[in-house]
Amino acid sequence: MTAADVLAALRARGWMLATAESCTGGLVAAAITEIPGSSHAFDRGFVTYSNAAKVEMLGVNRATLDAHGAVSEPVAAEMAQGALDRSEAQIAVSVTGIAGPGGSAHKPEGRVCFGLAHGGRVLTETRDFGPLGRSEVRAAAVRHALNMVLSASFERRAR
Structure with a gap:
Protein backbone atom coordinates (compact mmCIF):
# COMPACT_ATOMS: atom_id res chain seq x y z
CA MET A 1 0.00 0.00 0.00
CA THR A 2 1.27 3.43 -0.93
CA ALA A 3 -0.03 6.96 -0.64
CA ALA A 4 -0.67 6.78 -4.39
CA ASP A 5 -2.97 3.79 -3.78
CA VAL A 6 -4.87 5.81 -1.19
CA LEU A 7 -5.23 8.75 -3.58
CA ALA A 8 -6.46 6.50 -6.37
CA ALA A 9 -9.06 4.94 -4.09
CA LEU A 10 -10.22 8.34 -2.84
CA ARG A 11 -10.52 9.62 -6.42
CA ALA A 12 -12.50 6.53 -7.42
CA ARG A 13 -14.99 7.29 -4.62
CA GLY A 14 -15.03 11.00 -5.37
CA TRP A 15 -13.90 11.68 -1.80
CA MET A 16 -11.72 14.37 -0.34
CA LEU A 17 -9.56 13.62 2.72
CA ALA A 18 -8.81 15.76 5.75
CA THR A 19 -6.19 14.88 8.36
CA ALA A 20 -5.88 15.77 12.04
CA GLU A 21 -2.42 14.99 13.32
CA SER A 22 -0.60 15.28 16.59
CA CYS A 23 2.42 12.98 17.01
CA THR A 24 2.92 12.66 13.24
CA GLY A 25 3.17 16.44 12.86
CA GLY A 26 1.67 16.52 9.37
CA LEU A 27 3.43 13.46 7.95
CA VAL A 28 0.17 11.85 6.80
CA ALA A 29 -0.72 15.00 4.87
CA ALA A 30 2.84 15.18 3.54
CA ALA A 31 2.70 11.57 2.29
CA ILE A 32 -0.50 12.31 0.39
CA THR A 33 0.58 15.66 -1.01
CA GLU A 34 3.90 14.22 -2.20
CA ILE A 35 1.89 12.61 -5.02
CA PRO A 36 1.17 14.75 -8.10
CA GLY A 37 -2.54 15.41 -8.48
CA SER A 38 -3.24 15.07 -4.76
CA SER A 39 -5.35 18.23 -4.84
CA HIS A 40 -8.12 16.17 -6.43
CA ALA A 41 -8.49 14.09 -3.25
CA PHE A 42 -6.87 16.03 -0.39
CA ASP A 43 -8.74 18.93 1.18
CA ARG A 44 -6.69 20.00 4.21
CA GLY A 45 -4.62 18.95 7.17
CA PHE A 46 -4.66 20.10 10.77
CA VAL A 47 -1.49 19.76 12.84
CA THR A 48 -2.71 20.02 16.41
CA TYR A 49 0.27 19.12 18.53
CA SER A 50 -0.82 20.89 21.70
CA ASN A 51 -4.02 20.28 23.63
CA ALA A 52 -4.94 23.94 23.09
CA ALA A 53 -4.68 23.44 19.32
CA LYS A 54 -6.88 20.34 19.51
CA VAL A 55 -9.54 22.37 21.34
CA GLU A 56 -9.27 25.53 19.24
CA MET A 57 -8.82 24.06 15.76
CA LEU A 58 -10.78 20.81 15.98
CA GLY A 59 -13.30 21.43 18.75
CA VAL A 60 -12.00 18.64 20.97
CA ASN A 61 -13.80 18.91 24.29
CA ALA A 70 -4.55 13.42 24.51
CA VAL A 71 -3.42 9.88 23.71
CA SER A 72 -6.78 8.17 23.80
CA GLU A 73 -9.45 6.87 21.47
CA PRO A 74 -12.04 9.41 22.69
CA VAL A 75 -9.70 12.26 21.74
CA ALA A 76 -8.81 10.59 18.42
CA ALA A 77 -12.54 10.32 17.68
CA GLU A 78 -13.16 13.99 18.42
CA MET A 79 -10.12 14.99 16.35
CA ALA A 80 -11.35 13.03 13.32
CA GLN A 81 -14.89 14.36 13.62
CA GLY A 82 -13.60 17.89 14.13
CA ALA A 83 -11.47 17.68 10.99
CA LEU A 84 -14.42 16.36 9.02
CA ASP A 85 -16.73 19.09 10.34
CA ARG A 86 -14.21 21.84 9.57
CA SER A 87 -13.44 20.77 6.02
CA GLU A 88 -14.99 19.98 2.67
CA ALA A 89 -13.87 16.36 3.00
CA GLN A 90 -15.97 13.20 3.05
CA ILE A 91 -13.45 11.30 5.20
CA ALA A 92 -11.02 12.34 7.92
CA VAL A 93 -8.29 10.48 9.76
CA SER A 94 -6.69 11.46 13.06
CA VAL A 95 -3.48 10.41 14.78
CA THR A 96 -2.47 11.07 18.40
CA GLY A 97 0.19 9.19 20.30
CA ILE A 98 3.52 8.92 22.05
CA ALA A 99 6.28 8.69 19.47
CA GLY A 100 9.00 8.80 22.12
CA PRO A 101 11.24 8.88 23.77
CA GLY A 102 9.36 8.48 26.98
CA GLY A 103 5.92 7.36 27.89
CA SER A 104 4.61 5.73 31.02
CA ALA A 105 3.40 2.36 32.24
CA HIS A 106 -0.17 3.46 31.41
CA LYS A 107 0.71 5.05 28.05
CA PRO A 108 3.95 3.55 26.76
CA GLU A 109 6.20 4.82 24.02
CA GLY A 110 4.87 3.70 20.68
CA ARG A 111 1.18 3.83 21.60
CA VAL A 112 -0.83 5.62 18.93
CA CYS A 113 -4.58 6.18 18.77
CA PHE A 114 -6.37 6.67 15.47
CA GLY A 115 -9.77 8.00 14.48
CA LEU A 116 -11.58 7.74 11.17
CA ALA A 117 -14.71 9.78 10.49
CA HIS A 118 -16.91 9.19 7.45
CA GLY A 119 -20.41 8.22 6.53
CA GLY A 120 -21.90 9.50 9.78
CA ARG A 121 -19.72 7.39 12.04
CA VAL A 122 -16.36 7.51 13.75
CA LEU A 123 -14.18 4.45 14.19
CA THR A 124 -11.22 4.37 16.56
CA GLU A 125 -8.38 2.02 17.29
CA THR A 126 -5.15 1.91 19.22
CA ARG A 127 -1.88 0.38 18.08
CA ASP A 128 1.12 -0.28 20.27
CA PHE A 129 4.08 -0.11 17.90
CA GLY A 130 6.54 -0.44 20.78
CA PRO A 131 9.68 1.57 21.53
CA LEU A 132 10.93 1.58 17.94
CA GLY A 133 12.30 5.10 18.22
CA ARG A 134 10.58 8.35 17.37
CA SER A 135 11.04 8.23 13.59
CA GLU A 136 9.94 4.62 13.27
CA VAL A 137 6.85 5.09 15.44
CA ARG A 138 5.84 8.09 13.37
CA ALA A 139 6.43 6.19 10.10
CA ALA A 140 4.39 3.23 11.36
CA ALA A 141 1.59 5.59 12.39
CA VAL A 142 1.52 7.17 8.93
CA ARG A 143 1.30 3.75 7.28
CA HIS A 144 -1.48 2.69 9.60
CA ALA A 145 -3.48 5.89 9.08
CA LEU A 146 -3.19 5.53 5.31
CA ASN A 147 -4.29 1.89 5.54
CA MET A 148 -7.36 2.94 7.53
CA VAL A 149 -8.32 5.45 4.84
CA LEU A 150 -7.69 2.91 2.09
CA SER A 151 -9.81 0.25 3.80
CA ALA A 152 -12.66 2.70 4.33
CA SER A 153 -12.55 3.77 0.70
CA PHE A 154 -13.23 0.19 -0.36
CA GLU A 155 -16.16 -0.36 2.03
CA ARG A 156 -19.55 -1.01 0.54
CA ARG A 157 -22.10 1.21 2.19
CA ALA A 158 -25.84 0.95 1.99
CA ARG A 159 -27.38 4.03 0.46
Whole structure:
Protein backbone atom coordinates (compact mmCIF):
# COMPACT_ATOMS: atom_id res chain seq x y z
CA MET A 1 0.00 0.00 0.00
CA THR A 2 1.27 3.43 -0.93
CA ALA A 3 -0.03 6.96 -0.64
CA ALA A 4 -0.67 6.78 -4.39
CA ASP A 5 -2.97 3.79 -3.78
CA VAL A 6 -4.87 5.81 -1.19
CA LEU A 7 -5.23 8.75 -3.58
CA ALA A 8 -6.46 6.50 -6.37
CA ALA A 9 -9.06 4.94 -4.09
CA LEU A 10 -10.22 8.34 -2.84
CA ARG A 11 -10.52 9.62 -6.42
CA ALA A 12 -12.50 6.53 -7.42
CA ARG A 13 -14.99 7.29 -4.62
CA GLY A 14 -15.03 11.00 -5.37
CA TRP A 15 -13.90 11.68 -1.80
CA MET A 16 -11.72 14.37 -0.34
CA LEU A 17 -9.56 13.62 2.72
CA ALA A 18 -8.81 15.76 5.75
CA THR A 19 -6.19 14.88 8.36
CA ALA A 20 -5.88 15.77 12.04
CA GLU A 21 -2.42 14.99 13.32
CA SER A 22 -0.60 15.28 16.59
CA CYS A 23 2.42 12.98 17.01
CA THR A 24 2.92 12.66 13.24
CA GLY A 25 3.17 16.44 12.86
CA GLY A 26 1.67 16.52 9.37
CA LEU A 27 3.43 13.46 7.95
CA VAL A 28 0.17 11.85 6.80
CA ALA A 29 -0.72 15.00 4.87
CA ALA A 30 2.84 15.18 3.54
CA ALA A 31 2.70 11.57 2.29
CA ILE A 32 -0.50 12.31 0.39
CA THR A 33 0.58 15.66 -1.01
CA GLU A 34 3.90 14.22 -2.20
CA ILE A 35 1.89 12.61 -5.02
CA PRO A 36 1.17 14.75 -8.10
CA GLY A 37 -2.54 15.41 -8.48
CA SER A 38 -3.24 15.07 -4.76
CA SER A 39 -5.35 18.23 -4.84
CA HIS A 40 -8.12 16.17 -6.43
CA ALA A 41 -8.49 14.09 -3.25
CA PHE A 42 -6.87 16.03 -0.39
CA ASP A 43 -8.74 18.93 1.18
CA ARG A 44 -6.69 20.00 4.21
CA GLY A 45 -4.62 18.95 7.17
CA PHE A 46 -4.66 20.10 10.77
CA VAL A 47 -1.49 19.76 12.84
CA THR A 48 -2.71 20.02 16.41
CA TYR A 49 0.27 19.12 18.53
CA SER A 50 -0.82 20.89 21.70
CA ASN A 51 -4.02 20.28 23.63
CA ALA A 52 -4.94 23.94 23.09
CA ALA A 53 -4.68 23.44 19.32
CA LYS A 54 -6.88 20.34 19.51
CA VAL A 55 -9.54 22.37 21.34
CA GLU A 56 -9.27 25.53 19.24
CA MET A 57 -8.82 24.06 15.76
CA LEU A 58 -10.78 20.81 15.98
CA GLY A 59 -13.30 21.43 18.75
CA VAL A 60 -12.00 18.64 20.97
CA ASN A 61 -13.80 18.91 24.29
CA ARG A 62 -11.54 20.00 27.16
CA ALA A 63 -13.42 17.55 29.41
CA THR A 64 -12.48 14.68 27.08
CA LEU A 65 -8.82 15.68 27.27
CA ASP A 66 -9.00 15.98 31.07
CA ALA A 67 -10.74 12.62 31.47
CA HIS A 68 -8.74 10.55 28.99
CA GLY A 69 -5.61 12.46 28.01
CA ALA A 70 -4.55 13.42 24.51
CA VAL A 71 -3.42 9.88 23.71
CA SER A 72 -6.78 8.17 23.80
CA GLU A 73 -9.45 6.87 21.47
CA PRO A 74 -12.04 9.41 22.69
CA VAL A 75 -9.70 12.26 21.74
CA ALA A 76 -8.81 10.59 18.42
CA ALA A 77 -12.54 10.32 17.68
CA GLU A 78 -13.16 13.99 18.42
CA MET A 79 -10.12 14.99 16.35
CA ALA A 80 -11.35 13.03 13.32
CA GLN A 81 -14.89 14.36 13.62
CA GLY A 82 -13.60 17.89 14.13
CA ALA A 83 -11.47 17.68 10.99
CA LEU A 84 -14.42 16.36 9.02
CA ASP A 85 -16.73 19.09 10.34
CA ARG A 86 -14.21 21.84 9.57
CA SER A 87 -13.44 20.77 6.02
CA GLU A 88 -14.99 19.98 2.67
CA ALA A 89 -13.87 16.36 3.00
CA GLN A 90 -15.97 13.20 3.05
CA ILE A 91 -13.45 11.30 5.20
CA ALA A 92 -11.02 12.34 7.92
CA VAL A 93 -8.29 10.48 9.76
CA SER A 94 -6.69 11.46 13.06
CA VAL A 95 -3.48 10.41 14.78
CA THR A 96 -2.47 11.07 18.40
CA GLY A 97 0.19 9.19 20.30
CA ILE A 98 3.52 8.92 22.05
CA ALA A 99 6.28 8.69 19.47
CA GLY A 100 9.00 8.80 22.12
CA PRO A 101 11.24 8.88 23.77
CA GLY A 102 9.36 8.48 26.98
CA GLY A 103 5.92 7.36 27.89
CA SER A 104 4.61 5.73 31.02
CA ALA A 105 3.40 2.36 32.24
CA HIS A 106 -0.17 3.46 31.41
CA LYS A 107 0.71 5.05 28.05
CA PRO A 108 3.95 3.55 26.76
CA GLU A 109 6.20 4.82 24.02
CA GLY A 110 4.87 3.70 20.68
CA ARG A 111 1.18 3.83 21.60
CA VAL A 112 -0.83 5.62 18.93
CA CYS A 113 -4.58 6.18 18.77
CA PHE A 114 -6.37 6.67 15.47
CA GLY A 115 -9.77 8.00 14.48
CA LEU A 116 -11.58 7.74 11.17
CA ALA A 117 -14.71 9.78 10.49
CA HIS A 118 -16.91 9.19 7.45
CA GLY A 119 -20.41 8.22 6.53
CA GLY A 120 -21.90 9.50 9.78
CA ARG A 121 -19.72 7.39 12.04
CA VAL A 122 -16.36 7.51 13.75
CA LEU A 123 -14.18 4.45 14.19
CA THR A 124 -11.22 4.37 16.56
CA GLU A 125 -8.38 2.02 17.29
CA THR A 126 -5.15 1.91 19.22
CA ARG A 127 -1.88 0.38 18.08
CA ASP A 128 1.12 -0.28 20.27
CA PHE A 129 4.08 -0.11 17.90
CA GLY A 130 6.54 -0.44 20.78
CA PRO A 131 9.68 1.57 21.53
CA LEU A 132 10.93 1.58 17.94
CA GLY A 133 12.30 5.10 18.22
CA ARG A 134 10.58 8.35 17.37
CA SER A 135 11.04 8.23 13.59
CA GLU A 136 9.94 4.62 13.27
CA VAL A 137 6.85 5.09 15.44
CA ARG A 138 5.84 8.09 13.37
CA ALA A 139 6.43 6.19 10.10
CA ALA A 140 4.39 3.23 11.36
CA ALA A 141 1.59 5.59 12.39
CA VAL A 142 1.52 7.17 8.93
CA ARG A 143 1.30 3.75 7.28
CA HIS A 144 -1.48 2.69 9.60
CA ALA A 145 -3.48 5.89 9.08
CA LEU A 146 -3.19 5.53 5.31
CA ASN A 147 -4.29 1.89 5.54
CA MET A 148 -7.36 2.94 7.53
CA VAL A 149 -8.32 5.45 4.84
CA LEU A 150 -7.69 2.91 2.09
CA SER A 151 -9.81 0.25 3.80
CA ALA A 152 -12.66 2.70 4.33
CA SER A 153 -12.55 3.77 0.70
CA PHE A 154 -13.23 0.19 -0.36
CA GLU A 155 -16.16 -0.36 2.03
CA ARG A 156 -19.55 -1.01 0.54
CA ARG A 157 -22.10 1.21 2.19
CA ALA A 158 -25.84 0.95 1.99
CA ARG A 159 -27.38 4.03 0.46
